[in-house]
Amino acid sequence: MVFQHECQGPGLVYTEDSDFKVRLFDLVSALARSLDMVSQTLAGHHTNVGFFASRIADFYGLSSFEKRNVVLAAMLHDIGAVSLYPAVDSLLFEDDTIKHSIAGSVIISSSKKLHDVSKLVEYHHTPWEELRERKKHYEISNIINLADFIDVNTRRDRPARHQIPVLIELCRKHSGTLFNPDYVEALRESEAKRNYYHRLHSARAEKTLTLSTQFDSDILDAEGVLDFTGLFAKVIDFRSRFTATHSQGVAVTSSVLGRWLGFNEVEQVFFQIAGRLHDIGKLAVPAALLEKNGRLTKEEFAIIQGHATYTEHILSGIPGLEVIRDWACQHHERIDGTGYPSGLAGRDISLGSRILQVADVFTAITEDRPYRRGMDFEQTTKVLRQLGDSEKLDPIVVEVLIERYDEINELRSKGQNQALEHFSNYSKVLYSKYGIVTKDVS
Ligand SMILES: [Fe+2]
Ligand SMILES: [Fe+2]
Ligand SMILES: [Fe+2]
Missing domain, CATH: 1.10.3210.10 (Hypothetical protein af1432)
Structure with missing residues (x-):
């Protein structure tokens, strides 16, 4: 089943694999x-x-x-x-x-x-x-x-x-x-x-x-870029146990949504890349702030919000990656214009970015975090529908997700478990071979 979305807008690029080239x-x-x-x-x-x-x-x-x-x-x-x-x-x-x-x-x-x-x-x-x-x-x-x-x-x-x-x-x-x-x-x-x-x-x-x-x-195609972005994702996730595996969850979810909404295979890889890179700007946010358990002050919240701007800055120096950069750095924009960093609204937000936004919220509320369990089906659909009805998130993308909730949730969870397994293996190698202790992300 392929949904036709009225907001085809600047999001759908229908790129052929041969058009996409990025220098290592x-x-x-x-x-x-x-x-x-x-x-x-x-x-x-x-x-x-x-x-x-x-x-x-x-x-x-x-x-x-x-x-x-x-x-x-x-x-x-x-x-x-x-x-x-x-x-x-x-x-x-x-x-x-x-x-x-x-x-x-x-x-x-x-x-x-x-x-x-x-x-x-x-x-x-x-x-x-x-x-x-x-x-x-x-x-x-x-x-x-x-x-x-x-x-x-x-x-x-x-x-x-x-x-x-x-x-x-x-x-x-x-x-x-x-x-x-x-x-x-x-x-x-x-x-x-x-x-x-x-x-x-x-x-x-x-x-x-x-x-x-x-x-x-050293010119890479979409698969080559995806392989390389594994490095970015590792650095982001290893720095904060709260965000551990989050990038991979967004990568899987957005690419599945992209497929259901008619994006071609190369573009589905684009979504995986954008998912892995969307929070790269968090490297510029002090880890203590990302892991703070209590309420954030207004100033602290503003510092955390800055990560979206940093993501844009980091990805802006990569010719060929412009579409992916926009999808990634607009993941906190909202259709009613209340998002950040640019306060984009309506049709200025492409379908690709809308998908990233839904995938990011969905992953954030369904994943388990050290201080709370992820939400179940009822809670998740309630939250997503409220955000769709109030024109924060795209209501059609939200409905596409809810219609096949079990399928996408299972893929998300599988993707995140795989990322966690990769991290554990990495930690085990460092510990058993060299006695190096990494952070606990369990
Ligand atoms: Fe150095
Ligand atoms: Fe983010
Ligand atoms: Fe060094």
Whole structure:
């Protein structure tokens, strides 16, 4: 059964698979941007380390394949720290360099395209002496170590151009032990081209990095993007047990609703991608606030609402992903204009976004959370119909869902259980192999 919706509007795009192409580099760059939003201390860190790593790679003369791996790894290198700890207070992560390197590597290895990249992340704090002896194959990860050292030790409140030559001298003292002397030399040579310093710690670093890094062979279709977004979803869900598995619930539910409302197969994958990404902006919200049990103050509520704007900001830098970005970042808009962040109303909200909105509310009220059970059929239909009748949610999408409630609820629950299982497996691997304890999401 396929429903015909009067609001076909800008939502239905009927994209053929061959039209949809996204660069892996742009996705990694967006993920790096989202990691950098987690705390003030991290501001710009992954982008800057990617930038330095790319300079060192160029001056050293790495092959383009090696440069691709080292730059992608540099842009994601501390993903393990962001996932393991709710508050990331230090860029140094001194007492747990091994833990966050391994955790990051395990997370990244879940993306098919990034196997080699994950190995470089695993060794990004291993001294060069040790790499040379035991892990010669991953020696280039030492470039990330060096780039990280420079960025971590650059004070944000002073101009970078005065500090970096001094820091390079410091690196030379560790040359041959902590760092590969040839990489330090490449960094020193690139230092001679001073004109790039002023670009650091600004949006320009990102642009320069994009221009210098054309990995055009890494082009993904819809399935490839979906595979990659598993990484985004892991980072969001691992940071807050209240949102654990939520993204996957919205992904499954919206794609099923999309199918019932006439969207084609590629677009159904779009819904899965949008579902996995819709709350990525929550990375910019302090975890303590997301997990707060009591009533939220007005100010706290406003901070949480900000996540929708951050989602838009993170996804805006990915050419080709525009439709998915709009569906994802409009999940809190409401048809009567009372939603956020933009207060869109009526036909300005596409059918795709309306589906995301219903899927988000449905998943939120039916999923079990640590402090309450999910609602049953009667309660859920009552809440959804009230929202449909009062022109908050699209009444037709709501009715389509209620008509086949059991079917969609079972798929939602199955999808969320699978996500939970993935997380448990990840936690088990980290614990049994490396003694690393992750957060309890049960
Ligand atoms: Fe690190
Ligand atoms: Fe770092
Ligand atoms: Fe949200």
